[in-house]
Amino acid sequence: MSRFRKTVLAVAVLLASVPALAQSVKKTGLGRVALPEEIAAWDIDVRPDGAGLPAGMGSVKQGEEIYLERCASCHGEFGEGAGRYPVLVGGQGTLNKENPDKTIGSFWPYTSTVFDYVRRTMPFGNAQSLTADETYALTAFLLNMNDIVKDDFELSKDNFAKVKLPNVANFYPDDREKTEKAFWRKTPCMTNCKPEAPKILGRARALDVTPDDKTGPRVE
Amino acid sequence: MSETSSGRKLDRRGFLKSAALAGAGASLSSAAAVGQTAPDPLITEVQDWTRYLGDGxxxxxxxxxxxxxxxxxxxxxxxxxxxxxxxxxxxxxHEIDGIITPSGLAFERHHGGIAEIDPAKHRVMINGLVNKPLVFTMDDIKRMPGRVNRAYFLECAANSGMEWRGAQLNGCQFTHGMIHNVWYTGIPLKTLLDEAGVKTNGKWVMPEGADASAMTRSIPIEKAMKDCLVAFGMNGEALRPEQGYPVRLVVPGWEGNMWVKWLRRLEVGDEPWHAREETSKYTDLLADGRSRRFTWIMDAKSIVTNPSPQAPLKHKGPNVLTGIAWSGRGTITRVDVSVDGGRNWKTARLDGPAMPLSMARFYFDFDWDGRELMIQSRAMDDTGYVQPTKQELRAVRGLNSIYHNNGIQTWLVRGDGEVENVEIS
Known part of the structure; x- marks a missing residue:
């Protein structure tokens, strides 16, 4: 029996290993090869190291003109945000305070994120309508408004990776499993977990910001 | 759709019914077995829906x-x-039960509106660090071998984000409603990536949407190969337009923003892209002014949906307390409930399938004597994680985090049965 078992095992191992090798190269043959023109049309993302940047350049001055014409109606003439549209400028020194202002200058870690986001989504409602030069110019202007580059600065593919944003060092990877280790407590308290009856510290109704039935579809 | 004839005839009765409901909060019925003095006309009279034919x-x-x-x-x-x-x-x-969210009620989060895409005009591209960049049609994707069906919760990282500084919104729909749990039909993302052949230095995958926000996120290749899906179905039918029709990414257990809808492209790279939604947004600003990034996993969380501010108690005596729990780290193993603000806890009954990275349903049947209650629930998962209190979370993270608020919620049930969102000591 044991010899038989060994043989069966050996065959099983052999059988298991062959398909595994074959599997790693097995293709369905579905889909077709993407053409270089197609990849170029969609692959517009830009990384912090500048990978993905298009050829081009734009100055702070050019950016200001484009900004006033195409961006200021939402983001405000000085990047202060019209209504509740995002604020783009200021906020330095507020990140550890109440109501921090998380702007490009105060919070964003990478210039490439500005370029990439503007290029793919802006202006809101007319996405991907800006040229590469216009996107360089707008990025330069936003850097200038945040006191990161001088008034006569011109941004291009060549000097892009050299522009550093001030908050870049203040991001670190998820560390919850270490810093919040106490939450893995396995046997939580079941009885007499608080010395006295809890007191009410705050009520949502004091703020009165909950939408009523006028919001959303009407209730009949 | 035309108003039915029986529907019009019901108008008067419908009005009477809602008038009766409106008064319910003011006068609570006491314990069960209330004596009926006059015969109920709903029983003694033949009703319209019994006499007349309905729609065919x-x-x-x-x-x-x-x-x-x-x-x-x-x-x-x-x-x-x-x-x-x-x-x-x-x-x-607070209006649904079980664990599956009906498609038409699944919350929406768009960054550039709902893209309305003809599936015949939709393309999915894979490029970057692959042996062979490919383009797929929807037909190609639906012909892929290895189709699977899975139920997963999707929670926006900002769910409960308004509550970091204190109780803000009166209703679990608003405090905890950026979540849904549906059945997905699709193929493993791995199938598509293998078809293109990921190069050995391909460490990250970037999904991109076809909508006006062209949403992008960076996903580590391990996660992409492990359990992500390219889904075209939800709850047995095609995805709804607002959920990414014709095809979306499913990233089980991880924050909803990564589940790119209207998926049109997958790029493989050797480094993360640091897109706007993983730098400016969806990073967790802590008290010292520094920020955590790549906080993808949704921690264990639960909420009592009934009673809650939009679902007050209407009766003394027997009542059903129920709610939902979920964990992005595994399977929900237990939910405890407290009615005295966390002083004492009892373990609730979990009902229905307990699946990893899917919603769980809990029940706690109780008799209410009209006393004020402070209701809480506390979820646990199979990694041993226990849902923390809001105080415990704030002690570690401060008040500026916005995202990943999974602290224990308190509902105050008043003597008249009305329910409020409160913060307690």
């Missing part, structure tokens, strides 16, 4: 909920966002 088949080719369920809808909070196209609404979790 095909009067409602795509079925809708009853006309008496019109209040069960997604709702939004107008002051939260500046535009409707980049906004969010909330699942009415």
């Amino acid at each position: 088949v095909q009067a409602r080719p795509y079925g809708q909920p009853s006309q008496f369920e019109k209040h069960v809808v997604r709702r939004d909070v107008e002051w939260l966002t500046v535009s409707r196209e980049s906004s969010v609404n909330f699942t009415p979790i």
Whole structure:
């Protein structure tokens, strides 16, 4: 029996290993090869190291003109945000305070994120309508408004990776499993977990910001 | 859809019914077995729906909920966002039961409105660090071998984000409604990536949407190969347009923003891209002014959906307390409930399938004597994680985090049965 078992095992191992090798190269043959023109049309993302940047350049001055014409109606003439549209400028020194202002200058870690986001989504409602030069110019202007580059600065593919944003060092990877280790407590308290009856510290109704039935579809 | 004849005849009775409901909060019925003094006309008189024929088949080719369920809808909070196209609404979790969210009630979060895409005009591209960049049609994707069906919860990382500084919104729909749990039909993302052949230095995958926000996120290749899906179905039918029709990414257990809708491209790279939604947004600003990034996993969390501010107690005596729990780290193993603000806890009954990275349903049947209650729930998962209190979370993270608020919620049930969102000591 044991010899038989060994043989069966050996065959099983052999059988298991062959398909595994074959599997790693097995293709369905579905889909077709993407053409270089197609990849170029969609692959517009830009990384912090500048990978993905298009050829081009734009100055702070050019950016200001484009900004006033195409961006200021939402983001405000000085990047202060019209209504509740995002604020783009200021906020330095507020990140550890109440109501921090998380702007490009105060919070964003990478210039490439500005370029990439503007290029793919802006202006809101007319996405991907800006040229590469216009996107360089707008990025330069936003850097200038945040006191990161001088008034006569011109941004291009060549000097892009050299522009550093001030908050870049203040991001670190998820560390919850270490810093919040106490939450893995396995046997939580079941009885007499608080010395006295809890007191009410705050009520949502004091703020009165909950939408009523006028919001959303009407209730009949 | 035309108003049915029986529907019109019901108008008067419908009015009477809602008038009776409106008075319910003011005078609570006491314990069960109340004596009936006069015969109930709903029983003694033949009702319209009993006497007359109803609609025939095909009067409602795509079925809708009853006309008496019109209040069960997604709702939004107008002051939260500046535009409707980049906004969010909330699942009415206090109006649904079980673990599957009906497709029409699954909350929406768009950054550039709903893309309306003809599936015949949709393409999915894979490029970057692959042996062979490929383009797939929807037909190609639906011909892929290895199709799977899975139930997963999707929670927006900003769910409960308005509550970091204290109780803000009176309703679990608004405090916890950026979640849904549906059945997905699709193929493993690995199948598509293998077809293109990921190069050995391919460490990250970037999904991109076809909508006006062209959403992008960076996903580590291990996660992409492990359990991500390219899904074209939800709850047995095609994805709804607002959920990414014709195809979306499913990233089980991880924050909803990564589940790119209207998926049109997958790029493989050797480094993360640091897109706007993983730098400016969806990073967790802590008290010292520094920020955590790549906080993808949604920690264990639970919420009592009934009673809650939108679902007050109407009766003394027997009542059903229920709610939902979920964990992005595994399977929900236990939910405890407290009615005295966390001093004492009892373990609730979990009902229905307990699946990893899917919602769980809990029940706690209780008798209410009209006393004030402070109701809480506390979820646990199979990694041993226990849902923390809001105080414990704030002690570690401060008040500026916005995202990943999974702290224990307190509902105050007053003597008249009305329920409020409160913060307690």
